Structure formats: structure tokens, C-alpha cells
Amino acid sequence: DAGITQSPRYKITETGRQVTLMCHQTWSHSYMFWYRQDLGHGLRLIYYSAAADITDKGEVPDGYVVSRSKTENFPLTLESATRSQTSVYFCASSESEGFDGKLFFGSGTQLSVL
Amino acid sequence: GENVEQHPSTLSVQEGDSAVIKCTYSDSASNYFPWYKQELGKGPQLIIDIRSNVGEKKDQRIAVTLNKTAKHFSLHITETQPEDSAVYFCAASKGGGTSYGKLTFGQGTILTVHP
Numbered sequence: 001d002a003g004i005t006q007s008p009r010y011k012i013t014e015t016g017r018q019v020t021l022m023c024h025q026t027w028s029h030s031y032m033f034w035y036r037q038d039l040g041h042g043l044r045l046i047y048y049s050a051a052a053d054i055t056d057k058g059e060v061p062d063g064y065v066v067s068r069s070k071t072e073n074f075p076l077t078l079e080s081a082t083r084s085q086t087s088v089y090f091c092a093s094s095e096s097e098g099f100d101g102k103l104f105f106g107s108g109t110q111l112s113v114l
Numbered sequence: 115g116e117n118v119e120q121h122p123s124t125l126s127v128q129e130g131d132s133a134v135i136k137c138t139y140s141d142s143a144s145n146y147f148p149w150y151k152q153e154l155g156k157g158p159q160l161i162i163d164i165r166s167n168v169g170e171k172k173d174q175r176i177a178v179t180l181n182k183t184a185k186h187f188s189l190h191i192t193e194t195q196p197e198d199s200a201v202y203f204c205a206a207s208k209g210g211g212t213s214y215g216k217l218t219f220g221q222g223t224i225l226t227v228h229p
Binding site: 033090 | 203
């Protein structure tokens with residue numbers, strides 16, 4: 001049972017480059033989320049998706065793009081990376097039925113923008 | 115929007131002591147309050163949650179209390195063990211459906227349990 005996996009685990013990029021962070025889940029959960037974790041801010045929601053082809057903005061969406069063509073994948077793209085996007089990014093998913101709010105998180109991607 | 119404040123930012127206890135982490139929230143419409151534990155190099159993991167129609171919930175050594183009037187909730191860990199050392203996050207959300215996943219997190223508490 002692979003669960004929810006994120007790749008890459010670590011990524012270093014330069015300002016202005018496009019970067020895509022991958023998220024894959026094997027549970028067929030309908031709901032998927034992207035959070036970023038920064039010291040002093042906890043985790044903040046970037047985007048979420050209720051199902052394939054349904055996405056919506058969270059608290060801090062600027063500079064990010066998401067897509068959900070398949071239920072199991074939810075990639076996050078930084079179109080033109082900035083230093084302020086240096087962070088740890090967590091993908092999460094939750095069940096579609098009897099949604100009780102329990103999120104299952106991936107292990108995270110540590111992104112550094114130089 | 116919702117704002118969640120968490121205190122303390124760091125907490126150091128001796129093994130066997132109790133630990134208490136407190137959170138306050140701003141939106142009286144919030145009705146779901148989970149607590150997540152994050153170990154080093156891993157993603158957060160749900161350890162306990164409480165809904166606004168309940169004042170207290172226990173699960174072995176951990177408990178959560180909620181005071182809706184004061185808009186605060188707390189995590190209590192009794193008989194702490196070294197493996198309880200981690201970062202703990204409180205969170206709040208309102209509504210149903212996808213709103214449950216749209217959590218507003220506190221800033222986190224680094225708990226260290228000394229053997």
C-alpha cells in the first residue's frame with residue numbers, strides 16, 4: 001500500500017524557472033490538497049481539488065498552478081519560481097465518502113529557489 | 115478569514131510529565147478542530163480531533179478539550195514518552211464537504227520529551 005507519494009524529495013532551482021512538484025495517491029481519494037510549510041506560519045493551503053478536473057484556490061495561490069486530469073495525480077507547478085517560494089510543500093488527500101476531515105499527508109518536497 | 119494562534123512555540127518536559135498545548139481561533143463558525151503530529155522528515159499525521167458539539171475527547175494518553183465560548187482548544191498529553199517528541203499543529207475549519215480539508219493551521223509547537 002503505497003499511499004501518497006511526492007516527488008522529488010528535494011529540489012533546488014533558480015529564480016524564474018518553472019518547477020513542477022508531483023503528487024500521487026493510490027487510495028482513489030477524491031479530495032487532494034497542496035500546503036506549504038514555513039517557519040512561523042504553520043501550514044497554509046495553496047490549492048485543493050474535490051475531484052478530477054475540479055480545482056480551487058486556497059489561502060496562498062499566487063504564483064502556483066495546479067491540474068487534476070486523473071484522480072490519483074495532483075501536480076503543483078510554480079510557473080516562474082521566486083525566492084519567497086522556498087518552502088516545504090506537502091500534498092494531502094482525503095476520502096470521498098464519509099469525509100471526516102482526516103487528511104493523509106505525503107512526506108513533502110523541500111524546495112529551494114536561489 | 116480564520117486565524118489560529120498556537121502556544122507555546124516550544125515545550126520541553128521530562129519523561130512522565132504532562133504536556134499541554136493551547137490554541138485559539140477567531141471564527142466562531144469553525145466547527146472542526148484536529149491535531150496533527152509531525153515527526154522529523156515526515157508529513158503531519160492526525161492524532162486526534164474534536165467537533166464543536168463535543169467538549170472533550172480522549173484517546174489513551176492524549177485528550178483534547180474545546181471551549182466554544184472562549185474560542186480555544188487544547189491538547190493534553192499525559193505520561194509523556196521520548197517518542198512523543200515532535201512538532202504538533204492545531205487546526206480549525208468550518209462547514210462540510212471539502213471545507214473540512216481547508217484547514218487553517220496554528221504555527222506549531224516543538225515538543226521535546228527528555229528521558
